[in-house]
Amino acid sequence: MTIKVVFFAALREQLDCSEISIAANEVQTVADIKTKLAHKNEHWQQVFSNGALLSAINHDMVTSDNRVKADDEVAFFPPVTGG
Amino acid sequence: MPLTHSTAVKISIQNQDFNLQDEVNLLEQDNAVDGAVVTFTGRVRNKNAGLTVSGLYLEHYAGMTEKSLEKIIIQAQKRWQIGRVAVIHRIGQLVIGEQIVFVGVTSMHRQDAFAAAEFIMDYLKVQAPFWKKELTEQGEKWLEAKQSDSKQAQQWDS
Numbered sequence: 158m159t160i161k162v163v164f165f166a167a168l169r170e171q172l173d174c175s176e177i178s179i180a181a182n183e184v185q186t187v188a189d190i191k192t193k194l195a196h197k198n199e200h201w202q203q204v205f206s207n208g209a210l211l212s213a214i215n216h217d218m219v220t221s222d223n224r225v226k227a228d229d230e231v232a233f234f235p236p237v238t239g240g
Numbered sequence: 241m242p243l244t245h246s247t248a249v250k251i252s253i254q255n256q257d258f259n260l261q262d263e264v265n266l267l268e269q270d271n272a273v274d275g276a277v278v279t280f281t282g283r284v285r286n287k288n289a290g291l292t293v294s295g296l297y298l299e300h301y302a303g304m305t306e307k308s309l310e311k312i313i314i315q316a317q318k319r320w321q322i323g324r325v326a327v328i329h330r331i332g333q334l335v336i337g338e339q340i341v342f343v344g345v346t347s348m349h350r351q352d353a354f355a356a357a358e359f360i361m362d363y364l365k366v367q368a369p370f371w372k373k374e375l376t377e378q379g380e381k382w383l384e385a386k387q388s389d390s391k392q393a394q395q396w397d398s
Contacts, residue, residue, distance in 0.1 A: 240329075
């Protein structure tokens with residue numbers, strides 16, 4: 158039972174990673190995922206200390222306290238710049 | 241997606257360019273109820289923040305992009321009496337002067353069409369997951385989101 162975590166734009170390039178899988182029983186919220194990713198190494202910790210990062214669960218923008226469950230797709234990305 | 245009735249919505253995320261007149265025709269054809277058609281087209285500028293820009297690369301989050309645009313359009317439909325809505329956004333590599341984005345709204349009266357088109361554009365700027373990477377004389381650079389865009393979108397809350 159896993160959660161798919163995807164990264165976009167500058168964040169993806171900083172991490173040199175577009176997608177990662179996390180065991181669903183290890184996290185309860187978006188904030189938990191962020192904390193877990195930040196613990197990966199010093200570089201990831203620095204990247205995820207950026208408070209401006211946005212997050213989405215299953216294509217809906219959410220805040221860090223939103224709960225996650227198995228098979229969710231959770232995304233992290235910088236503030237958007239389209240249009 | 242053909243626009244066949246007065247509430248039709250078209251959302252397209254595409255690499256290829258679009259033709260303004262074709263899009264206006266889609267909004268207008270067999271649509272005698274709406275007297276107002278407002279369109280906005282965004283293009284690639286040659287300068288940004290003092291740097292000469294040679295082009296742009298546009299990335300998006302497939303799936304979420306369409307969903308977020310749908311939600312924005314539904315909000316606009318709740319706030320104003322509007323007919324057809326079309327939103328086109330290009331992705332990939334773009335050069336100076338190329339069209340990036342199109343928003344078209346029809347309505348019985350101009351006020352609703354103007355307001356809804358501006359609302360959709362303002363919300364697209366802060367909610368739809370697109371990211372621009374600029375190609376400048378100093379190399380490639382991801383654009384930073386602008387505070388002024390957030391403020392502009394927040395104005396609709398009051």
